[in-house]
Amino acid sequence: MKYIKNIFALFLINFAFCQNVTLNKVEKVGTNSDKFFYKINPDSVKSQYLGELDVQGFSADDTTVFDLIYKEAKSVGANAFAYKPFATIDGVSKKLDPAHYLLSLYEVKKDDFPKQSNFIYIVSSSNKPQKIRFNGNDVELQPRSYVLKMIKPGETYLISTKKFLGSSVNVRSDKYEGKQFFLISSFKVKANPYGTAGINFKSGDILKLEKSYGDFLTTIYTKLD
Numbered sequence: 540m541k542y543i544k545n546i547f548a549l550f551l552i553n554f555a556f557c558q559n560v561t562l563n564k565v566e567k568v569g570t571n572s573d574k575f576f577y578k579i580n581p582d583s584v585k586s587q588y589l590g591e592l593d594v595q596g597f598s599a600d601d602t603t604v605f606d607l608i609y610k611e612a613k614s615v616g617a618n619a620f621a622y623k624p625f626a627t628i629d630g631v632s633k634k635l636d637p638a639h640y641l642l643s644l645y646e647v648k649k650d651d652f653p654k655q656s657n658f659i660y661i662v663s664s665s666n667k668p669q670k671i672r673f674n675g676n677d678v679e680l681q682p683r684s685y686v687l688k689m690i691k692p693g694e695t696y697l698i699s700t701k702k703f704l705g706s707s708v709n710v711r712s713d714k715y716e717g718k719q720f721f722l723i724s725s726f727k728v729k730a731n732p733y734g735t736a737g738i739n740f741k742s743g744d745i746l747k748l749e750k751s752y753g754d755f756l757t758t759i760y761t762k763l764d
Contacts, residue, residue: 560607562614564591569616569646576609577652578754579619579645584653586645589615591623597638601664605755608642617644619652622758637683637759655718659710661686661698662722662748662756669723672699680723684761698745706745720753722746 567589579586592611598604612620623641624632663669663680671678674696678686690696692712698721699707710719724744748756 559595560604560611561593561595562590562611563593565615566590567615567646569618571616571618571646573618573649575618576612576751576754577619577647578758579621579647579652581621581643581645584619584647585651586619586647589617589644589646592620592642592644593639594642595639599666601756601759602752605752608755609751612642612644615644616646619645619647620754620758621645635759640759642758654714656714656716657690657692657712659688659690659696659719659721660753660757661688662720662753662760664722664724664756664760670701671723672701673697677701681761681763683759684763685757686763700744708745708747717750718753720748720750720757722748722756 567587569587569589581588592608594604594608620642622635623643624635625641627633661671661673661678661680662685664683665680666682668682669680671680673686673688680686688696690710690712692714694711696710697707698710699705700723708721710721713719722745724746
């Protein structure tokens with residue numbers, strides 16, 4: 540019994556460490572009340588810099604990590620973010636390390652966000668490779684990765700999981716909705732507790748993601764060619 544308690548205590552310690560999200564810099568507090576939290580390129584989008592988040596410790600529970608990030612970002616009025624590479628001696632930016640990374644926080648006026656209605660992101664959160672079919676073409680997704688597909692207005696595209704009793708989803712370009720994110724998952728994923736960002740649609744094991752959460756996953760996951 541004592542051994543089990545010790546293991547449980549270590550688990551709790553590791554879990555707490557994995558959820559370490561710190562607001563380590565605040566230069567200004569935004570005034571908006573937006574619920575969304577989108578990824579931007581600050582070099583091409585008119586924005587106001589607000590501060591910086593430091594995320595430490597890897598966790599496979601991306602929903603919980605995003606919830607912590609979202610709450611810290613909203614505490615300073617941020618509605619946008621960007622990955623900030625750590626400074627290096629040779630000046631070459633390193634790829635994001637999901638165990639430790641920085642996010643710059645911004646406030647952006649709604650009309651200044653770029654319009655991206657002809658793109659869909661297909662994301663895999665699995666720890667194993669997954670095979671899907673996109674519009675008749677086979678695609679293999681590596682663990683914690685995504686592919687970006689361009690779609691044409693007026694055309695319908697089919698995403699299927701290629702599994703027995705698997706799922707399929709028809710996708711069309713929507714100028715009002717903007718870019719779309721789909722998560723290929725073999726397990727049930729909970730909705731975010733704050734109710735707005737996170738998962739809001741499910742069709743079998745193909746989940747349509749709210750854009751804020753989709754932007755977060757495609758920041759910390761690896762893009763495949």
